[in-house]
Amino acid sequence: MTDVLFVLFAVVALGGAAGVVLGRSPVASLLFMVATLASVAGIFVLLEAHFLAAVQVMVYAGAIMVLFLFVIMLLNLGHDYRADLKFGLWSLLALSVSGLTGGLLWTFLADPVPAGALGGAAASAIDAAVAEKGAVGAIADPLFTDYVVAFELTGLLLLVAIVAAVVLAKPRSGEEQEC
Amino acid sequence: MTPIEPGFWFVAAGAAKVLAVFSIVMVAVAYMTLAERRVSAFIQDRLGPNRVGRFGWLQPIADGIKNILKEETMPGTASRFYFLLGPALAIIPATATFAVIPFAAPLPTPKGAVDMVVADVPVGILYILALSSLAVYGLVLAGWASNNKYAFLGGLRASAQMISYEVALGLSLIAVLMMTGNVTLTEVVRQQQELGLWFVLPLSLAFVFFVVSAFAETNRLPFDMPEAESELITGYHTEYSAMKFSMFFIAEYAHVLTASALMATLFFGGWDVPFWKGDNMFWHDGALIRGFDEAGAPVLAAPSLWITLATLASFAAKTAFFVFLFIWVRWTLPRFRYDQVMHLGWKVMLPAALGYVVLMAGTMLVLAQLGVEFGLRYGLALTGVSGLATLAFFFFLDRDRIVGGAHAKRKFSSGRLASAAASND
Structure with a gap:
């Protein structure tokens, strides 16, 4: 099934x-x-x-x-938009991206994750964490303790993006927009 | 009582639950249309449909037959595939959401106790949020595929409104999640039984936010901008006829039903029968227990058919009340202007809901530091803080500025609004 x-x-x-x-x-x-x-x-x-x-x-x-x-x-x-997709810079970009992806796939297939790495001890540790903290807690706990710096930095990055979007969307002159 | 063993009877019980819940939801949706028309007639001092059967009981069946037999129209300029996909995408999430809502106490059978929920997934509330974010696709696609500017505007409004109010909806649920420490809906019901208070009291402001966002997410008045008959004909389903039109309505009423069931489950104890401990039961180490005695040993529960029926009646009554609330509000409040919807969502609901989450988290932290155990005292302390927050919120909201019309704005003698109103005269 x-x-x-x-x-x-x-x-x-x-x-x-x-x-x-x-x-x-x-x-x-x-x-x-x-x-x-x-x-x-x-x-x-x-x-x-x-x-x-x-x-x-x-x-x-x-x-x-x-x-x-x-x-x-x-x-x-x-x-x-179809004219944009024809030959030129775009095809070059597309070619390099697919090349990169293919390379990544190739290295992964050439050296796959050992069969035991995702089973056995690691799997039972995950099971124990889910049993103890629930489906959400098993991810939330490490996220807000071990990886909190990375998490907060990601949040900061998103904040920067939001501020940039607001700045770009604002009307250029100092006058207020009619609503 | 042990849970039912995986095997033939487990599958049979699951299939029976799916069938029963789906048919009951569909029948309830059909009769909600009748309830809407009768209640609206009552509110407007009319009679409403009362010719087909006694009190109009057979009206939904007549409507159904009419919609199936009517001619299906297809606009010549519409994109055929997406035009057909729209109603289907609208109806699927609306009916699938009900799967995670527990609707009664476990039912004892000779093969073991059966949980009265179709699928108690470990991420219950998140599943509902995920499906509700998919629900908008049907509306937007229908509006876009119709190739009609009114339908298109309706679809755009639907997407903007859904995205805006999903934020407030999620934030209002965070308070509930903090209270239970778990996201499954059976656990939410159990914690309310254990607390001795329904979450509407300790989390009163979260309930207000949830109700307002639920009205926006279901596109019901005063938030029915995607339809807005006076501006957009009927918005995203302008070009639809017969059963496809009917499917949008089934989806809308199924959403209303699910939202009502969620209000009952999250804030009004779900299937809990008030002032009665006999229905408290939950799973602990593979046994259905009622609670723990003073020594900490589990006390076995005695599930019976009568308890299941009583809890089912309790759940149905609570859900029916909120369905009535949806209808009541629709025929009482006028529609918002579009900018008012956006203003309320982003500038009022979002910051207030964020502030409320911080306030509740702080209060829970203080209570934990003081050593107050999870129980009635804990709940009452939270009720006090939350009640004050709710009063403050309504005090600031009710200054005739946010939902007030032009008349209310004129009362402000200084400022841009007053001068704008004056120049319009």
Whole structure:
């Protein structure tokens, strides 16, 4: 049963990922992306990482909604985005990104994680943490103790991005906007 | 009483629960449309639908048949696939959310006790937030695919409103999570039984935020900007007819039902029967127990069909009250202006909810330092602090500025608003 579900989610995730890249219209790409992310969340559930699955849907569903708005507000205004995708700088960028990804995949496949590393002691330690603190506590506890500096720095980064967005969105002159 | 063993009967019980909950939700949704029309008629001093069957009891069935038999229209310029996908995406999250809500005390069967919840997932509340963030896709897609500017504006408004109020919704839930220290909804119900107080008292302001954001998330008046008949015809579902139109309505009422059930579960004790300890039962080390005696030994609970039915009735009554509240508010309050919706969401609800989370966390920390145990005294102390916060919030809110109309603004003799109002005259 688990295997059948895994294959189903994996096929949808990979098919969706291909659809994001190959889709002609931006809206289709976005919906393929939602399908991919939801299937990855499903795989997380099969791995009993319920918290990650819920957060995956929560965060990405909201984020993609914003992307959706960008697409329909910017790309539907008659701007010819297909010309941008033809040869030139973009193809160079796309080629280098796929090269990098391929390289990463290659190194991972050439030197896979040893079979024992994710089982045995590590798995039972995770099980114990989940049993003691619940599905959320097992992630929240290390996040706010061992990794709190990294966590706070990430928060600071997001704050900087928000401030920058507000500064960019404000009208240039000192006058107040009519609302 | 032990939990039911994994196997044939476990699967059978699960399937029976899925079937029962889905059909009950669908029937309840059908009769909520009748309730809405009858209550609105009562509020407006009319009669409402009363011709089909006694008191109009068969009206939802007649409506259903009409919607199935009506002609399906398809706008010539719409994108066909996304146009069909819209209603489907709207209805799926609305019906799937009910799966994690516990609706009664465990039911004893010869094969073991059956939890009266379809799926008690370990991330209950987060699952609901995740699904509610997916719910907006149907509306936005429908609005975009219709290729109609009114529908499109409705879809845009839906997305902006959902994104804005999800923040306040999440923040209002943080207080509940801090109280229970767990995110499963069965645990939320159990902690309220153990505290002896429903969370609406110790977390009163969180309840206010939750109700307001729930109204915004379900697109009900006074937050029905995506539909706004007087501005957008009917917004995102302008181009839809027959059963596809009906599916948007089923989705909306299913959302209302789920939101009401959540209000009952998170803040009003769920299936807990008030002033009665006999229904308190929870799982501990594979046994269904009532609590612990003074020596700390578990006391076995005695589940019975009658307790399950009584708790189910309690849950249904609480949920029905909040459904009535949704209808009551819809026919009482006028619609917000769009900028007022955004102002309330970002400039009032968000900072106030953040401040409330800090206040409650601080109070809980102080109580922990003072050594007050989790119990009635703990709850009453929180009730006092929270009550003061709620009073302060309403005091600052009620200055006729945020939800007041032009008339209220004129009362401010100085400032931009007053001069703007004067120049408009």
